[in-house]
Amino acid sequence: AQAFKYTTEITGITLREQNEELAEQRADGAALLARVDDIAARLGTARFLDRPVNEGLSGGEKKRSEIFQLAVLAPAIAVLDEIDSGLDVDAVREVAEAVERMRGPDIGVLLITHYNRILQYLTPDRVHVMVAGRIVRSGGPELADELEETGYAELVAEFGIKQEDAATGDDFLAGL
Secondary structure: OEEOOOOOOEEEEEHHHHHHHHHHOOOOHHHHHHHHHHHHHHHOOHHHOOOEEOOOOOHHHHHHHHHHHHHHHOOOEEEEEOOOOOOOHHHHHHHHHHHHHHOOOOOEEEEEOOOOHHHHOOOOOOEEEEEOOEEEEEEOHHHHHHHHHHOOHHHHHHOOOOHHHHHHOHHHHHOO
16 A cells, blocks of 8 residues: 555545445455554544545644555555655654554555655664665665765766756666
8 A cells, every 4th residue: 555745635525434435345344444443543543534534634634644544454565655745843753653653563664755854753674775766775774864964966976877867767767
């Protein structure tokens, strides 16, 4: 399951109704419904359940609502694509705390970010650096700290990636 940079508001259906509809379509529907209130309490999103999906929520609240929706789906891997984008410092912390409460032995998290800020609240198991569509370096949490200090210019130069390709991923896309 994937969370995106921008969340969608859905007028006319509450988050609870959305989960009820989803439960009707899944073989594990009863189990899904049974965990809705527990997960909402754990993630601090219970107040979102009986209001239209993401309607009138702040950016951070929308991201937490999205994390709640992922947790209810219980995917093996949750892909969080720039979940920290556009959030203020407090919202980044709240979203990181929600991600931390969601992940566990049954739900892995692939977090895609351009900034180190969310990693002040989450400790990744592994850090991978992708430049122009290629993973060019991997390491532990210390790699994120190193990049925060040095930037990406050395990696771009080290791997002979043209700056315009690094920004657009064109060399990667051309090979598809």
